[in-house]
Amino acid sequence: MGKNVTGVGRPRASGAAASSQNAREAVLEAAGELFTGAGYAATTTRAIAERAGLRQASLYYHFPSKEDILAALLAATVRPSLEVAGGLSGGDAPAAVRLWALAYADIRLLGGARYNLGALYLLPEIASPNLAPFRAEREQLKAVYRDLVAESGAPSGSGSDVAVRSNLVFGLVESIAIVRRDDPVLDVEAHAVEGADGVLRVAGLPAPDATLRAAARALLTRS
Template sequence: MGKGSGVGRPRASGAAANRPDARQAVLDAAGELFTGAGYAATTTRAIAERAGLRQASLYYHFPAKEDILAALLAETVRPSLALAARLVAGEAPAAVRLWALAYADIGLLGGARHNLGALYLLPEVGSPNLARFRTERAELKAAYGRLVAASGVAPDAVAIRTDLVFGLVESIAVIRRDDPALDVEAHVREGADGVVRLVGLGEPSAELRAEAHALLATLTD
């Protein structure tokens, strides 16, 4: 890019930083760049250019690149965490609730526009500024643990089976990274089935899946 081209010929500046879609434009651009070029290699200037904003406008919404990462990571966990709270408090059979949570959670990670789950392995995730994300992710894992325990698993096996379940759910990010043409819906369905099997609840039936889908419909309307 030539010296006279400025910051990617931005389309917006000044008051445009307040436009309703400016923040989302930054997140979309950063999601694409972080998962494509890499977090360390991506500058705020590049994000602003991709978003169609001046760099100063980007800083209106996000004072630092790490703040953008925090917002993106929040998108990967908060919807599932909110759903998990309702499922844990629910009265449907534990297997149904567990299948429903895994189905929704894998779908969130696998169906997002950008493969944000692949950012979990970044060393920056250990930053003090990302403590809230780590806490929320731990809370989500704990919700899986409560559903695993409610499924009748022996107390001494709950922790390791929760680890295995959570690992299976988040594996969609690695699989999606390696296979961009992944059939997400098929993986989501098989992944939820695999969670139920891992816990030791046998082969998921068509009735269990139907009940889980119906439960999700009542909780996500």
């Protein structure tokens, strides 16, 4: 969907500061800290600009609205996992190995990021039309999990079983954001391993062993 890129009274920045990739990254860094700390609704673009060390005009040069900043932050929580999923597709590794690998990488992404951006999934603003691209990419990732659950061949009574298991699998992966909220110093690696193990059990597959985990990690190094 198109975005409203104009704003009454918003100045436009110019010069090196406005075009610098560093300035854009500074805005995202500041917003990630403030959105997950002070809260999205309570954070103003002025506060983000001040935290980033920029004029507010420079912020608007890169992001026409606060919602655009949120969209960029959320995209960074999904696109790397979609890239991992793409690297895992088309291979001859068993579906269970690929499912473990994707869940492990996904949990590490959400759990290991500097700020707990996965917690932002609960914001009511997620339903905004401006965030439709993020929702679409998240659905793409969910569909990959669903395909892997179906391909794994776990016993099920009907197609609805696959849908239910896929929803539970996806929820388990994303639950790292809630765990991290309650335990900011959690052991991300341990949670990623246990979470990926849990994904296979929820999918109706046997508990993974060291051989399966090693094969999954090897896939990730090649993808």
